[in-house]
Each structure stands twice: as structure tokens, then as C-alpha cells.
Amino acid sequence: MLGKGLRADPDFLKLWVGQAISQIGSNITGVGLPLTAVVVLRASPLQMGFLAGASAAPVLVLGLFAGAWADRLRRRPLLIAADLGRAAVLGTIPLLAVLHRLTIEHLYVVAAASGILTVLFDVSYQAYLPSLIARENILEGNSKLASTESLAEIAGPGFTGILVQLITAPMAMLFDAASFVCSAISLWLIRKPEPRPTRPLEPSIGREISEGLRASWRNPLLRALVGRTATGAFFLGFGSSLYFLFVMRELGLTAALLGIIVSVGGTCGLFGTFMAEWLVHRFGFGATFIGSVLVIGVAMLLVPLAHGSVAVCSAFLIVSQMGDLAWPVYNINDRSLRQAITPDHLLGRVNAAIHLVYHGALPLGALTGGAVAQAIGIRQTLLIGALGFLLSTLWLVFSPARRLRELPHAVDETRV
Template sequence: MMGGIFRNRDFRHFWMADAISQVGTRVGGIAISLLAVITLHASTFEVSVLRTLQTLAYLLIGLQAGAWCDRMRNRPVMMVADVGRAIALGSIPLAAAFGVLTIWQVYAAVFVAGVLTVFFDVAHQSFLPRLVPKADLIEGNAKLKFSTSAAALAGPGLGGLLVQWLTAPVAVLVDAVSYLWSAAWLRTVRTVEVLSPERRDSTLREQIREGLHLVLRHPVLRAIAFNNMVSAFFSSAYIAISTLFLVRVIGLSAGIVGLLGSLGLIGALLGAMLARRLSAKVGAARLLVSVAVVQGLAYLLFPLTGPGWQLAWYVVGGILTSTCVIIVIVVQVSFQQTLCPDHLLGRMNATMNFLYWGAAPLGSLLAGVLASGVGLRPMLWVTAGGMLLAAVPLLASPLRTMVELPTGEPDPAEPTNQ
């Protein structure tokens, strides 16, 4: 574990900040959904609104956050966001302890946490290139996604069990504490960030436009952005109704719902372990396109889920989709970080996040509206078809004839904190 990029002290601390926080986030994600469904008896539409509010901030302030983050050092932004999220989500178990928790407070808490997450994610993605050389970005992103995958594997099962044994508010408290853990580790990172020299007389609108132009005018970045946008729309629609489907259609308990999520996400670990090897073996561009197609096909397994042995469809679908999504993210993010000039990292990441997460609340709302009319299982078929469509922008781009992704400028000076 201490070989390779882990010899970089600051990367180790950055990774530690991320690792436990990821577990807490996964615990909190399943806990808040189960809190709404089981404790607050939320309707299908109310659950979809909850999912919408978790990601709505990307649509509202996503582009502005990128320009602001390019003007600031990333580490303090992440630390403030972590503490703020701990306070926002910590209000849920506090209200529950006094017996005054309502769906409206949950809505407010997840929205505030979502706003802070916008800033954290932009800063997080922009910080790694300042810690490690560009040649190590694929390894660094793979290591971070491995911990994300491990959290995705352990988190839902742990969250479901905590809800079943200790109640949903306690599980949400675990998520809040994990953000404090992250802030404490980030505080120990020593790398001094140097803000890139840039015109300070440019307006916020002009700076946002620079990020948009970089993404939308580059044929590969544009294809990746539209693939992300369509994927986010339909995957968010799936996430918004999947817990309801398993609880109300299949009749599963909170513990089993969490366990199934964990079993399916074994693939995320596989994806994190295989991303670098497969990229080197078959070529990053070829890998990106082929895996995006397989991911869409795997979503067709979810609507086949039923009681008994038919739960296997859900597990197999989860393994395949989670393997694919991690491989896609590692390749995409590493390419974006390599290509983008340092002074535009925040805006480039914000533009990508805006297109991805901006589509997410729309997908969640669509799922709530349509599922209320046509039913949960038919809506799963709709999401599966949409995930297949997500591969079209990649297939229609120069990526279909490429083996490797293009690279950016030569790597700047190596970081000194090793």
C-alpha cells in the first residue's frame, strides 16, 4: 500500500481525508432515503424531490463555483465545505432526538449539504494535479476511486444495518461525523497552493465563459460532457426510484436493501483495480467507448429483478454497472486533468459537474412524475433505455477511431512535498 504514489505524504493524507468521508457519504445516502421512506412515510414524488434537492445546487451555482474556486486555494474550500456539511446533516438526528423532524427539514439539510458539495467537488478535482505529477494522475485517480468503490461496497450494507439496528437518524449522524474526519485530515496537508497568475480584471461571466468554451469546443471533452449529462439524467432517475422499488414492489427490509447495494458494488472495486491496467492494455479512448456501451446494456438487468432467485438480476446488474462507471470516471477525469491548463481547472471541472449534476435533478423529477403514473418497474425500463443512449455522443465523436486519448502540455515542476 505504501508503494508508488503513496510515497507522497500529502497524497496519503488527502487519500485518508477522502476514504472515511466516502464511507460516511454512502451510509448517509442510504440512510436518508430509508429515513424518508420508512420513518417519514414519504410518497414516491416526495422521495424524488429529496433526490432532486441533493443535486439541484449544481444546476443553480455549478458554473459560478468553478470561477470562484479558481480564485481561491482549494484546500481551505474543502475544509469549510466539510464542516458545513457536518453541521447541516447533523441537524437531522438532532431534530429526530427531540421528535420534531419533518420532511421539510430533511429537504433543507440535504439542499444546504448539496450547495457545499458543489464547492467541495470542484476543489477536490482541481487539487490532485497540485499534489502529484501529471504522469501519476491515472494512478492517483484510481487510488481515490478505489477508496470510493470500497465505500460504495461497505457503505450501503453498513447504512442499512445501522438503520435497522439503531434507526435512520443515527446512521445520518455517522455521515455528519465523517465530514469532520475529512476536514481534520485535510488540515494536515502541507502542500502550499500557488494561485496561477491571471487577469483579475475579467468579470465572473467572462471567466465562466472560458470554462464553457474549453469544454464545448474540444471534440473529445464535448463528447465526454454530453455522455455525462445523459448518464446523469437517467442514472439519477434510476436512483430516485430504486429504493422504493426494492421496498414496495419486491418487499425487502432496510437491511436487505443495503446488503444488495453492497453486493452489487463489488464491481466498483474491480473497476478501480482494472482501470489503469485495461487503459494501458487496450488504450484509454477505446476503453472509454466500449465500457460506456457495456454500462448501458447492464442497466437492462435491473427491471428483471423479482423475489427469490430473481434478486440475482439486481446484483449482477449492480456489479456490471459499478465496474463500468468507475473505469469511465478514472479515464475521463485523468484526461481532463492532463489536458486542462492549471488556471482553468476549477472552471473546467465546474462545467463538467454542471452538465452532469445539472441534469441529475431533472432526471429525478421525471422519475417521480412518471413512476407515479406508469409504475416503478416500467420506469426502470425507461432508465435502462436512456443509459444506452448515453453512449451515443462517444460513438459519434473522434473517440470511436482513437486508441489513446490526446494529452496536454508537458508536466510542470514536480511537487516538492514527497
Template sequence: MTPSPRPGLLRDRDFRLLFAATALGQLGDRVVFLALPLVALTALDADEFQIGLLTATTTAGSLLVGLPAGAWVDRVRRRPVLIGTDLARALVLLSVPAAWWAGVLTVPWLYAVALAHGLLGVFFDVSYASYLPRLVGRDRLLEGNSTLSAVRSVTSISGPALAGPLVGGLGAAPTLLASSAGMTASALLALAIRGREEKPRPAARPHLRRDVLEGLRFVLARPALRATVLGDALFNLFLAVYQTMLLVFLERRLGLGASGVGLILSGMGCGALLGALTATRLARRLGQGRVIWLAPLLTCPLTVLTPLAHPGGPGVYAAAAGLAALSFGGVVRVVAQSSFQQALTPDRLLGRMNATARFVSWGGLPLGGLLGGASGTAFGARATLWLAAAGMTLSFLPAALSPLRGMRATDCARGADGRP
């Protein structure tokens, strides 16, 4: 596909449809992020370890199908995968309110829903990241990623803000109907994209194991790409630990209700929106490589403000500011990093590169969920948040010690290490 010659990607009809689909799909996903754990906490009285296990099952898909998903996506058109996985996730989420109304909802049921939703999410995310370069062209990847990150950030604000009152008024389980509706609408908008996507030419004798290994070698043999995924892996491991206890800490230790938790998470969305609006400018001024390691170094330490907070005190506002800073740094890093990874990778390897990056980067998320639940049970939510804040801060090291350290945006097309 060729990008529109007109200035501004939002003037392109197909990109506008992808933009709108992203908005509605992400809105549904952000409601899930708040509502699913709250179903376990409020409707089923789950304990800390059960919340950790729920987090682990949500993210286990990357470990189970992450690498094969990339090899498979490289053999098919990406848009039908986006449509199919959105519709399937919508049906999976409908089962939660249905089971709740029938009086048969259990914590294991939530585990099953979280696992299915996560598995489908792997195929969606790998296809999405591989579809964007074909839709907008490689010369506009930074603009495309930044624009789509902006809409994700807006939904990070509106999703929890919408979910909080819905959970308070309807209950956590019925709120998942909104998530299902958002993903259905996302699929319908993606279906309306007109641009023709050519089916990738398969190898003479496709072989899953060989294709998977080719993707692994491509990423791990390049120092700059390897640094991005290793830094992500460390960050995401401790982010999962942090997030596992965050809702527990906010709801049970600070005494915030569903609406209060929604407002705190909306504040995180404000930080993410600011990050999306400034990411392109920062990447061009400082260099994409510098942004990738400076962002976590400067913003992750502020997450210690959350465990310092106490019920009813001003520390709650400081905690919200720290979480907003975490989101700001995360979005700035991801925009720079995603554009760099996509620009360095040939079309035929995009699916496998994205899947390999996701497998390595997100592979620790289930472990982080389990560690967060176990640590919360043994030491309490507050101590676990301290530990996770330190771990997230250390995630700057792989990029800072790699060829990414001083790269500027123009280096990405040539490759950080001189390799195509």
C-alpha cells in the same frame, strides 16, 4: 506542488492523508445515499413522487451554482474549500437526527437538507478535482485517479453494508450521525496536509461572467471534451431516473429490508472496486478514448436484470450482478475520462473546466429525479427501470462518434483534437 520522486503515490505523506480523507468522507456520503431516502420511505412514508423530488433537490446544486463555483474556485486555494465544505455538510446532516428526536422532522425538512448538502457538494467536488493535479503532478493523474477511485469503491461496499444494519437497529435518521462523523474526520485529515498550495494569481480585473464563459468555451469548443460531457449528461439523466426508483423497487416491490438493500448496494461497490483496480490497465491497453465509450456500451444493458427480478426468486441475484456490472463500467469510464480532462486542461482553467463538465454532465440529474418520480407514479417502478436502462446504454454514442473513438492514453497530453 511537486509529486514525490519515490515510486507509488501512497508513499507520499500528503497523498496518504488525501487518500484517508477521501475514504472517510466517501464513507459518510455513501451512508447518506442509503439513509436519506430511507428516512423518507420508512419514517415519513413518502410516496414515489416525493422520493423523486428528494433526488432532484439532492442534485440541484449543479444547476444552481455549478458554473460560478468553478470560476470562484480558480481564484482561491482548493484545500481550504475542501475542509470548509466537509465541516458544513457535517453540520447540515446533524440537523436530521436532531429534528427527528425533537419530533419535527418532515419531508420538506429533508428537501432542505438535501439541497444544502448538494450545494456544498458542488464546491467540494470542483475543488477536489482541481486540487489533485497540483498534489500529484500531471504525469501521475491516471495513478492518482485510479487509487482514489479504489478507495471510493471500497466505501461503496462498506457504506451500504454499514448503513443497512445501522438503519435496521437505530433507525434511518440517527444513522446520519455516522455520515456527519465521517465528513468531520475527512476535514481534519485534509487540514493535516503539509504541502504548500500557492494561491492562484487573479486576473487584473476579475469578472465572474467573463470567467464562466471562458470555461464554457474551453470545454465546448473541443470535440473530445465536448463528447465526454455530453455522454455523461445522457448517462446521468437516466441514471437519476434509475436510482430514483431503484430503492422503491428493492424495498417495496422485492420486499427487501434495509439490510437487504444495503447488501445489494454493497454488491455495486464490489463492481466499482474491481473497476478501480483494473481501470488503469484497461485504459493503457485499449486507450482512454475507447474505454470511455466501450464501458457504458458493454455494462449498461445488464441493468435490465433488475426489473426482471421477482420477490424471493433467483432473479434478485442476477439483478445484483447487473448493478455490480453498472458500477464496474462506471468507474472504469470515470477514471479514464477524469484523467483525460485534467491532462488536457491548463492549471488556471481546472476549476472552470471541472465546473463546466459537472454543470453539463450533472445538470440533468434534478430533471432525472423528477422524471423518475413521475414515471414511477404513472407506470410503476418496474417500467421506469426498463426505460432508464435503455437510456443509460445510449450514452456511449457521443464518445463513439467523436475523436475519442480511437484515442490512446498518450494522445491526451497533446489533446484529442490537436488543440492545447
């Protein structure tokens, strides 16, 4: 299997194809759901805020529970159920639109229900991969899956725009529902048996969640991942809340020019997925992992440093967007390290802890960044955010990750 890689593994190919279709569908929903609210239901800014909150809240409220369920049960049936559930939930939007009964409250429910199922899918999905392929192929598997995610991010919005133009935003959601059915079928066709999960003698959801959190902090490598994720996401939130405001109001760029600049980042991200595995083989895991965070931080610094004419500012921003080349390198290595070192019976809960930390710190950073910008200015706040993100690298520098040449193996510290 190693000679030809995962392209010769029929079960991985089924997963890969199914996820490629599903990712394109998910991008349709990412654009189509807010467009349905704005164009069809004439939603107010406050209602749009509620809609965004309904999508994000499940990660914070149910993320840790999803991780515990993913460790209690076989993960493939969970993935299939989550896909079919999302297909059913999203399918109600075009149905109610045809019946002229679609309301903004219904979109809140769809966003929340879809968010819950997505949390369950994502946590289970990242825990399922190591049981489907050999651990030495994890880096390759994550690289291939990330490449299709990047392609979907590039193709999805344009495809969605065409669909919305031709058949309206609510009807475009049918394609996402169908994509989840395709993903469920691809998972159902996988024939490799999944190991039976280890069930605790005295099941307790609270104790199991606590065990996952302790494992995430006790292992020095996992602790470094959690710390870097929390710190990095917090300072990344500074830019997420201020970037577009800074670029258009203070630098004077048009929306069209900004769209072109952002598309450069998407294209560079795609190339990054193809380079991740080669970089690890060439420079070693630790150097590649830490180097990717440093490249992202330096690229972020270029945004507040942009000055001068629109052309000069655009050049700064384009070079900054090229830093997106490092994002998939970081994400692939982060996910692969987590999967490689976490014992299988804890992997769902550890994934959930990382999800919770990221999705909790990012909006907190966005709120903090907005308050700081109100006091000292947008450019200065973006500079603080970039420097803070760079400093988050210290979690990895002062951890065993720095010395890694290749992925290590799991050590079950909870059972020693």
C-alpha cells in the same frame, strides 16, 4: 515517486485516508437523513420529495458559481471550509433531536446547505488533485480514490443500519459530522504548497462562467465528454425511475432478492476500480474508455430482455449487475481525461459544467421515462433507455478519444 507509485507520497496518502473516512460518513447521511424524516418525523411522500429536491437543487442552481470560485481561490482552503461547514450543519440534527426541536423544515435546510457545500467540495476536489500529484499519476490517483468510494458504498449502508438500530437515525448523523472533521484535518496536514490561482484583471463571475462553458465546448475532447454525459445521463434516467418498479411488479422479485442482486453490482464495482489502471495499460486509454461505456450499455439491455421464471429473470439481472464492473472504469477514465487536458485555471469551471449537465439531464430523463412508460409500457421504455445509452458512445467514437493510447496534456486554447 513513480517506482513506488502514490503509496510513497505522504501528501496523497493524507488526502486518501481523509476521503476514505469522509466517504463512509457520506453514506451514513445518504441513508440516515431520509430515515430521520421517515421514522422520527413521520414525513409524508410529498415531504420526502421536497427533501430529495432540497438535496439536488444546489447542483443546478449554484454548480457553475462553485466552479468559478474554485478557479479564483486556492482549492485546499475551500475544501477544508466545505468539510467544516458540512460537519457543523449535520451536527445540528442530533442536537435538535436531543432537545426535541427537530422538524422537517430543519431537514430541508440541512439538506440544501449540505448540498451547496458538497457541490463546492466536489468541484474543488477534482480540480485540486492535479496540483497535488504529477499529471502522469492522475490515473493512479483517481483509481485509488475510487476504490475507497466503492468500499464505502458497500460498507456504508450496513454500518448505517447498525448505527440506526443502536443509537437512532439522528444520532447516527454525528458520525458523518465527525468524518468531515477528519477529512478537514487530513487536508490541513498536507504540506505541498498549492500554486497561486491566476486572477482575472477585471473579475466578473458571469464572464468567468461563460469562459468555462466555452472551454468545455471548444476543445473536441471536452466536447465529447459533455455530449456523452448529457446523452448518457438522460437515457440513464429512464432506468433510474423505472428499474425497481419493473423488477418487483412485472418480474415478481421480492425485495430481499432484489437487495442481493443489487449487492452484486456493488461488489463488481469495487473490482472495477482495481482493474481500471491495468486495462488502460493493456488496451490503451481510448479503447478502455469507449469499451467501458459499451459494456454498461449492453448490461442495461439485459434488464428489459429479462423474462420467464423468477430464477431466469434473476439470472438476467445478476449478469446485468455485473456490468457495474465497467462503471468505475468509465468514471476514473472520464475524470482523469478531464483533469489531464483542462488548463488548471479552468478546471473548476469545467468540472462544474460536467456536474451541471449530468444532474440536469438525469432527472429530465427520469421524468421523460415515466411519461413514455405510461404510454407504451415499462419494458419498452427501459429498452429505449438502454439503446439511447449505447448510442451516447458515438460522442466518444467520433472524437479524438478513440485514438488515444495514453492521457494527453492540457492545451490552453483560451490563451492562444
